[in-house]
Amino acid sequence: MNKSVFSHRVIYADTDHFGVVYYARYLEWMEAGRSELLRKGGISYADYEKMGFFVPVVKLDIEYQSPARYDDIVDVETRIEKIGNSSIHFTYDIKVKDKIIATAKTVNVFITRDGKKVNVPDEVRNILK
Amino acid sequence: MNKSVFSHRVIYADTDHFGVVYYARYLEWMEAGRSELLRKGGISYADYEKMGFFVPVVKLDIEYQSPARYDDIVDVETRIEKIGNSSIHFTYDIKVKDKIIATAKTVNVFITRDGKKVNVPDEVRNILK
Amino acid sequence: MNKSVFSHRVIYADTDHFGVVYYARYLEWMEAGRSELLRKGGISYADYEKMGFFVPVVKLDIEYQSPARYDDIVDVETRIEKIGNSSIHFTYDIKVKDKIIATAKTVNVFITRDGKKVNVPDEVRNILK
Amino acid sequence: MNKSVFSHRVIYADTDHFGVVYYARYLEWMEAGRSELLRKGGISYADYEKMGFFVPVVKLDIEYQSPARYDDIVDVETRIEKIGNSSIHFTYDIKVKDKIIATAKTVNVFITRDGKKVNVPDEVRNILK
Numbered sequence: 001m002n003k004s005v006f007s008h009r010v011i012y013a014d015t016d017h018f019g020v021v022y023y024a025r026y027l028e029w030m031e032a033g034r035s036e037l038l039r040k041g042g043i044s045y046a047d048y049e050k051m052g053f054f055v056p057v058v059k060l061d062i063e064y065q066s067p068a069r070y071d072d073i074v075d076v077e078t079r080i081e082k083i084g085n086s087s088i089h090f091t092y093d094i095k096v097k098d099k100i101i102a103t104a105k106t107v108n109v110f111i112t113r114d115g116k117k118v119n120v121p122d123e124v125r126n127i128l129k
Numbered sequence: 130m131n132k133s134v135f136s137h138r139v140i141y142a143d144t145d146h147f148g149v150v151y152y153a154r155y156l157e158w159m160e161a162g163r164s165e166l167l168r169k170g171g172i173s174y175a176d177y178e179k180m181g182f183f184v185p186v187v188k189l190d191i192e193y194q195s196p197a198r199y200d201d202i203v204d205v206e207t208r209i210e211k212i213g214n215s216s217i218h219f220t221y222d223i224k225v226k227d228k229i230i231a232t233a234k235t236v237n238v239f240i241t242r243d244g245k246k247v248n249v250p251d252e253v254r255n256i257l258k
Numbered sequence: 259m260n261k262s263v264f265s266h267r268v269i270y271a272d273t274d275h276f277g278v279v280y281y282a283r284y285l286e287w288m289e290a291g292r293s294e295l296l297r298k299g300g301i302s303y304a305d306y307e308k309m310g311f312f313v314p315v316v317k318l319d320i321e322y323q324s325p326a327r328y329d330d331i332v333d334v335e336t337r338i339e340k341i342g343n344s345s346i347h348f349t350y351d352i353k354v355k356d357k358i359i360a361t362a363k364t365v366n367v368f369i370t371r372d373g374k375k376v377n378v379p380d381e382v383r384n385i386l387k
Numbered sequence: 388m389n390k391s392v393f394s395h396r397v398i399y400a401d402t403d404h405f406g407v408v409y410y411a412r413y414l415e416w417m418e419a420g421r422s423e424l425l426r427k428g429g430i431s432y433a434d435y436e437k438m439g440f441f442v443p444v445v446k447l448d449i450e451y452q453s454p455a456r457y458d459d460i461v462d463v464e465t466r467i468e469k470i471g472n473s474s475i476h477f478t479y480d481i482k483v484k485d486k487i488i489a490t491a492k493t494v495n496v497f498i499t500r501d502g503k504k505v506n507v508p509d510e511v512r513n514i515l516k
Binding site for chain 2: 396398399400414415418419422431432433436457458
């Protein structure tokens, strides 16, 4: 199953003085979602780093539909939409109590420490199957 | 001139263990950029709040082209691209030493505290002129 | 048992370019620890807010002994050390794989929305028993 | 003069849903304060890193007296209180409109990348004179 679910209970640190989750905080939970999804391929992100690979976000689109609030449990469902030669396209459904409150997409690329693109490892491709 | 420039020197808090600015931190400086731009219209964001108006981001697109690093001075140039009935479209050029390292767009909407859309105030429209 | 354990797997967002968890991030997990401990008294922090009570930190001491790193699971053990008329003294053992990496204390006070001190509710006192 | 002043205008990202600055955010501005103070000695923190030195916080005490709020300008006055063989004791007065809202102390140590303590460089000692 090519999906991970990362859950986070909203704390004060996540909220702003309008009373809702600050728009940048979702990106942290999306990072955790990607990390959990890669782990499903059998190799953790930390393992990739040991091999000298990194997977930064190069493009992000997000639509915020409804706010999340203090003490809500936010579930981030992360999926792989597409795998290119060196890129992975992730999609995210961000939910509170099964209602989608935001949707997002990121494009990530596999690179070496000095920034050279490398092929997406087979373990990652296997998540899709 | 319908542009604001917000500058920030990168601190440890902004960076991650790959040695670059974490992708969510740019959103904070973009917030500061929007805030400075609205202030140019003669009414600060804080003033709008006192009137009962809020301007959340409902859509965000960002492309990360090169990393910023510790102690870099990051300049966020914010412009208003378009103003709708209740929405404002902002664009952002994010630079280090005059080189663009990321570009972004957000759509923000003017709402009341209970979430009802309201018309964009004239002071904001005047920034464009 | 007057203890809560909050666990968090370290993500990129938590780390800095020296390769370790940034010193301010622990405060977020300590907040989650306090929140979980109050919940054990039968009333969540969110419930207290609905009653008009807030519990800000007025004093914090923390000693950092060893760093936590990316992908580590950090466990925050939170205890109530002492309860005054309107104050609670929390202690925190912050661990990675059962090794203490930091210890902290906070003093929190129960206040109303407009900042007046109120007595610590009995539900919180019951956690100690 | 052995003092630096770092000023920051509070943005949404800094605040929480109680309407005040979140307690961990001050630590970021204290970091910026330390950094500005070291720069006065003639060598920036970034320069020390190039020499292989790092200066982590090993102990932090902070007292929060009054809240800072959205759009406030927070001034962090950082001073060196004492210099040991390998440690520096910093003190911080955190102010809004010249009123102290929080005071803090940190102990930082000069270490190499692999964590060995080294002597505080003379440039830093010169700040005190």
